[in-house]
């Protein structure tokens with residue numbers, strides 16, 4: 001079973017919108033064209049959040065005009081730059097919107113559990129008590145191979161501004177899921193079933209094993225941020241290309257392939 005992870009496209013309300021000097025609309029058009037021409041089968045695309053940059057309805061209309069050209073089913077997550085209601089009503093065409101966009105689905109014998117981790121203190125993430133309860137119900141020791149999907153990262157990544165917050169730049173604000181210890185405690189019983197916990201948000205590809213579970217992110221599908229082991233705040237990275245993940249899951253394991261493309 002194979003799928004594509006895209007993330008953090010950060011579209012604006014007009015096609016000429018710039019994110020830190022990058023035209024995200026033009027890059028998304030290129031990405032969609034590339035995905036449609038991939039020379040192999042992939043069951044679906046999953047967008048791990050921050051579809052748009054400014055929470056506006058206009059930006060979702062712009063995003064939809066490009067993303068609806070993808071010739072595969074596409075799933076969405078809510079990121080800290082997203083508006084949960086606009087995302088469901090405009091992008092997904094729903095009549096009413098849930099407060100939290102959590103859902104589960106199955107593909108090729110693999111279970112996917114998607115959690116909306118938008119927090120109260122942007123840009124940090126949070127799982128509500130009822131979400132932790134649901135996570136515990138899903139994460140039984142026995143069952144099909146399982147993938148857990150969030151926007152925010154639940155693990156340390158050896159980068160000060162991602163792990164502890166950019167102390168001087170945005171005091172008191174954090175990038176991680178605030179209650180990540182609760183999250184980890186809830187998923188641990190399913191350790192042998194979990195093929196991976198995947199996320200976006202951090203604007204670069206990471207892979208890490210934490211407490212015996214594999215965690216990974218996709219490069220941003222628009223622009224990367226510098227995240228060295230001593231980076232204290234998020235600086236733009238000018239020399240790295242946008243990208244996405246090609247993920248293959250089977251009964252025995254997982255392969256995550258990062259692909260970058262010229263903007």
Ligand SMILES: [Fe+2]
Nearest residue numbers: 050079080201
């Ligand atoms: Fe984000």
